[in-house]
Structure formats: structure tokens, C-alpha cells
Amino acid sequence: MSKPIVAIVGRPNVGKSTLFNALAGETISIVKDTPGVTRDRIYADATWLNYSFTLIDTGGIEPESKDVILAQMRDQAQIAIDTADVIIFITDVRQGLVDADSKVADMLRRSGKPVLLVVNKVDSFAKFMPDVYEFYNLGIGDPIPISASSKLGMGDMLDEVVKYFPTEEEEEEENEIPHIAIVGKPNVGKSSIVNKLLGQNRVIVSNVAGTTRDAIDTNVMWNGKEYVFIDTAGLRRKNKIKEELERYSIIRTVTAVERADVVIVVIDAVEGITEQDAKIAGIAHERGKGVIIAVNKWDAVEKDDKTIYKYTNKVREVLAYMPYAEILFISAQTGQRLPKLFETIDMVLENQTLRIQTGVLNEIMTEAIAMQQPPSDKGKRLKLYYMTQVSIKPPTFVIFVNDKELMHFSYTRYLENKIREAFGFRGTSLKFIIRERNGEK
Numbered sequence: 001m002s003k004p005i006v007a008i009v010g011r012p013n014v015g016k017s018t019l020f021n022a023l024a025g026e027t028i029s030i031v032k033d034t035p036g037v038t039r040d041r042i043y044a045d046a047t048w049l050n051y052s053f054t055l056i057d058t059g060g061i062e063p064e065s066k067d068v069i070l071a072q073m074r075d076q077a078q079i080a081i082d083t084a085d086v087i088i089f090i091t092d093v094r095q096g097l098v099d100a101d102s103k104v105a106d107m108l109r110r111s112g113k114p115v116l117l118v119v120n121k122v123d124s125f126a127k128f129m130p131d132v133y134e135f136y137n138l139g140i141g142d143p144i145p146i147s148a149s150s151k152l153g154m155g156d157m158l159d160e161v162v163k164y165f166p167t168e169e170e171e172e173e174e175n176e177i178p179h180i181a182i183v184g185k186p187n188v189g190k191s192s193i194v195n196k197l198l199g200q201n202r203v204i205v206s207n208v209a210g211t212t213r214d215a216i217d218t219n220v221m222w223n224g225k226e227y228v229f230i231d232t233a234g235l236r237r238k239n240k241i242k243e244e245l246e247r248y249s250i251i252r253t254v255t256a257v258e259r260a261d262v263v264i265v266v267i268d269a270v271e272g273i274t275e276q277d278a279k280i281a282g283i284a285h286e287r288g289k290g291v292i293i294a295v296n297k298w299d300a301v302e303k304d305d306k307t308i309y310k311y312t313n314k315v316r317e318v319l320a321y322m323p324y325a326e327i328l329f330i331s332a333q334t335g336q337r338l339p340k341l342f343e344t345i346d347m348v349l350e351n352q353t354l355r356i357q358t359g360v361l362n363e364i365m366t367e368a369i370a371m372q373q374p375p376s377d378k379g380k381r382l383k384l385y386y387m388t389q390v391s392i393k394p395p396t397f398v399i400f401v402n403d404k405e406l407m408h409f410s411y412t413r414y415l416e417n418k419i420r421e422a423f424g425f426r427g428t429s430l431k432f433i434i435r436e437r438n439g440e441k
């Protein structure tokens with residue numbers, strides 16, 4: 001299920017980080033070790049009532065001169081317009097309304113995107129409400145008073161946010177056609193792949209310029225079946241600041257991945273796999289999407305009979321956290337193995353939605369336990385009672401045990417391998433939830 005994207009935009013010091021943390025709570029997800037962006041979170045999972053969404057922080061602004069702030073705010077707002085379903089425009093009741101607020105409000109209004117005007121630091125409604133009315137002047141709707149630090153008004157604000165989320169029917173309509181995101185570093189050949197696919201196949205609609213997002217959706221027919229490719233190519237280079245560029249590229253990757261069923265992580269064969277590739281692939285992994293690693297520009301690599309083998313090993317080594325990922329060696333230029341790419345997409349789609357009967361799962365579990373005794377600690381041995389699959393995309397299993405503490409990661413991995421031996425599940429991660437069940441059995 002693709003989660004709606006909510007972006008936070010606002011001047012320095014209005015409380016963006018505070019709001020972000022308040023909404024994300026403990027589920028915060030940081031892009032670790034990304035040079036230049038380690039200091040800030042960029043995105044996080046958040047929930048409100050029955051809704052889940054992805055929260056993005058469009059960026060910190062270095063308060064320099066007023067002009068610079070305005071320019072950076074515009075950049076932020078543009079990122080939000082490009083990628084988000086709902087934009088929270090946060091202002092500060094204590095700083096009051098400033099000129100930059102009005103300019104950014106104009107920009108947001110023109111975009112036609114749902115925008116919520118939030119006025120922060122309203123720690124006391126009695127005291128500050130009169131000042132809140134001033135924000136009506138921005139012309140982007142009713143100001144919603146909150147206090148991010150005291151978590152006041154958050155429920156009312158979130159009620160407004162979720163009103164803009166797609167309904168289940170809209171969601172289903174959008175979800176009928178498989179969505180494939182093409183992600184990767186700049187220049188690895190993302191657009192070339194999409195162009196080649198378009199060139200080779202009958203196109204129904206091309207370049208349906210993202211009505212909602214700047215990633216371009218392209219519908220492609222293959223073997224009588226329709227696919228939507230979400231292309232993240234063509235990163236705007238006018239965002240000169242390196243850190244901003246990086247933040248923007250991560251936000252775009254996250255938002256494209258979020259909408260996708262299967263993610264194709266494109267790697268440049270000439271350059272070889274890098275840490276940056278691993279980070280991009282990590283986003284797809286973390287979101288539980290189907291993953292295909294496409295090593296592109298294979299035509300430009302000098303090969304002998306061991307080249308593929310060596311490459312595969314190298315990719316596996318760098319992407320050790322996702323051994324399930326499919327690897328394909330392709331060339332957007334010559335079209336080499338592009339048919340195979342579709343076959344692989346179909347296979348991964350199938351695996352993402354595969355459901356295994358409980359009876360069969362428990363047979364596998366019983367056999368696995370017989371072959372390798374579960375771990376024990378301080379005289380207490382792990383007992384596994386029962387396993388059942390609770391959802392798909394990614395396939396998710398609940399295992400009931402006597403004591404969660406005893407369930408080591410390595411034993412879960414062992415069970416995962418047994419399940420994979422039986423059903424493959426190639427191209428998709430599997431998720432395991434360990435639950436304690438009291439009582440003897």
C-alpha cells in the first residue's frame with residue numbers, strides 16, 4: 001500500500017523540527033551515514049488514528065540574509081509541491097507574519113496542492129488566539145493553532161491533514177496497474193531505460209507529467225499488460241548546494257519508492273557499485289518493496305567469462321542486507337535483457353503478493369525446528385508454537401513463541417531461509433513479527 005506523503009515547510013526557527021519529532025514519535029527513520037545529511041532527519045513514518053503516512057522535512061535553512069532565506073524557502077516549497085500529497089505550512093505566532101511567509105504562501109496556493117496553514121507556538125489559546133487571526137491574510141485558508149512543543153492542537157491539525165488523503169477506492173484504482181520506480185544515482189541511465197522501454201513498446205500514454213508529483217509516470221504495455229514506470233531522473237541541478245541536492249534526491253527517491261510495488265535500483269556498470277547505491281537500495285529495502293538491481297551500461301564493460309560472476313559477488317557484498325534482491329545486467333543502449341527485466345518484474349510482483357497457507361507454513365516450521373534446535377538462554381529454551389502469514393507487500397509472518405527474548409535474529413533468519421527454500425520469494429523482503437503467547441501447548 002502506498003502511503004501518502006506529508007511535507008513540512010516553514011521559515012527558520014518556527015518549529016519544524018519540533019513538529020516533525022512530535023509527529024514521528026519513536027518511529028523516526030533516519031538516513032544513516034549519508035554524508036551531508038546525517039545531522040537531520042529527512043523522512044519518517046507517522047501514524048494518526050488508522051492512517052499511516054510518510055512525513056518529509058524539506059530542509060533546514062541557514063539563516064543568513066533575508067534574500068537567501070526566501071530563496072531557500074522557495075526551494076523547500078518546490079520540493080514539497082513536487083513530492084507531497086499534503087503540505088503543512090508552518091508559521092510562528094510569536095514572530096508574526098513576515099514578508100517571506102506571504103511569498104511562499106502565494107507559491108503554495110498557485111500549486112493547487114492541499115496546503116494546511118499551521119500557526120505554531122500557540123502555547124496558550126487564550127493568550128495568543130487574537131494574534132492567530134492575522135494569518136488569514138495569507139489567503140491560504142484557516143490558520144490552525146498548535147503548540148508543537150506542548151503537543152497542543154495536534155489532533156485537530158492531523159484531522160485536517162488526513163482529510164486530503166486518497167480514499168480507499170481512489171487508492172485501489174491507482175493500485176490496479178503495477179507501479180515500478182526507477183531509482184539510482186544521477187547519470188546511471190534511468191531515463192535511457194525508460195526511453196528504451198517506450199521505444200520498444202507500444203505506448204498508451206507517455207509522459208503523463210506527474211499531475212501530482214514531478215516524477216514522471218510513464219505507462220508502458222508489455223505482452224498485453226500495462227505497467228506504470230515512475231522515473232526519478234533529471235534532478236534539478238539549479239539547487240546548487242550539495243546538501244540540498246542530496247536531501248532533494250533522497251526525498252524524491254523515498255516518494256517514488258513509496259508509490260511503487262517494485263523498485264528498480266539502477267547501477268552504473270562502468271563505475272561499479274558504490275556506497276551511495278547501497279543507500280538508495282536501502283530505501284526500497286526499508287519500505288519492504290520488491291527490489292531488482294539493474295546493472296546498466298553492460299555493453300560498455302569489457303567482459304570475459306568471469307565478469308558477471310565477479311560483478312554479482314561485488315553487488316551481493318555491498319548489498320549484503322538484501323540477499324533476496326534480483327540482479328540483472330542490462331543495457332539501455334542496446335536493449336540487452338530488457339525483456340528479461342519485464343519477466344523479472346512480473347516474478348517479483350507475484351512474490352510480493354504470494355500467500356502461503358498456514359498449514360504448509362507450520363509444516364515447514366516443525367521440520368526446521370527438528371533440524372535445528374531453537375536457542376536457549378539460562379536454562380530456558382525458545383518454543384515456537386505457531387506461524388501464520390498476516391499480510392503481503394511485503395509478505396509478513398507472525399510467529400507465536402513462549403518468550404520473545406529468546407528469539408534470536410539468527411534463528412529468525414534460519415526460518416526465513418527455510419521458507420525461501422520452499423517458496424523462493426525472490427526479489428522481496430520478508431517481514432517477521434514475533435509475538436508471545438502465554439499458556440502451555
Ligand SMILES: Nc1nc2c(ncn2[C@@H]2O[C@H](COP(=O)(O)OP(=O)(O)OP(=O)(O)O)[C@@H](O)[C@H]2O)c(=O)[nH]1
Pocket residue numbers: 010011012013014015016017018019059060061120121122123146147148149150
Ligand atoms: N514556545 C514554544 N516554542 C516552541 C514551540 N515549538 C518549537 N519551539 C521552539 O522554537 C525553537 C525552534 O524550533 P525548531 O523545531 O528547531 O525550529 P525549526 O523550524 O526546525 O528551525 P530550523 O532548523 O532553524 O529551520 C526551539 O527553541 C523550540 O524549542 C512551541 O510550540 N512553543
Ligand SMILES: Nc1nc2c(ncn2[C@@H]2O[C@H](COP(=O)(O)OP(=O)(O)OP(=O)(O)O)[C@@H](O)[C@H]2O)c(=O)[nH]1
Pocket residue numbers: 184185186187188189190191192193232233234235296297298299300330331332333334
Ligand atoms: N554505454 C551505455 N551508456 C548508457 C547506457 N544507458 C545510459 N547511458 C548513457 O549514460 C548517460 C546518462 O544516462 P541518463 O539516462 O541520462 O541517466 P539518468 O540516470 O537518467 O541521469 P539523471 O537524469 O542525471 O538522473 C547518457 O550519456 C547515456 O547515453 C547504456 O546502457 N550503455
